[in-house]
Ligand SMILES: [Zn+2]
Ligand SMILES: [Zn+2]
């Protein structure tokens with residue numbers, strides 16, 4: 001894995017550093033992770049890494065196109081390594097779960113404005129909001145219990 005990352009970093013003109021490798025590792029293991037999750041994961045590999053260093057790595061990876069940053073309204077920014085395919089996201093209103101979905105059209109922009117008003121449009125930001133399968137199974141009013149179950153697995157239920 002490490003050599004692949006090194007190759008990808010060099011291909012976009014970034015120096016190969018341990019923090020960059022470990023952030024890429026974390027992103028590969030946790031698609032759609034938020035920055036806090038990535039900091040925790042990267043520091044598990046390299047305890048001396050500061051959160052600021054991890055944020056800096058994320059910014060660099062996004063700016064060269066190795067990672068993509070998505071920002072569902074009301075949620076922290078999420079990061080993923082699946083880039084360049086104009087895929088969209090399904091986001092659960094209840095628990096915040098995120099799933100990838102291929103664009104039904106393909107290349108961006110997959111929607112056309114009724115009137116572009118002279119703009120050259122290159123992207124339509126599409127987020128499908130709804131309720132995930134797990135949350136559909138939860139009767140109203142039981143969300144607290146489910147939440148505890150998710151954190152302290154096996155303590156009842
Ligand atoms: Zn949900
Ligand atoms: Zn995605």
Ligand SMILES: [Zn+2]
Nearest residue numbers: 103104105110
């Ligand atoms: Zn689309």
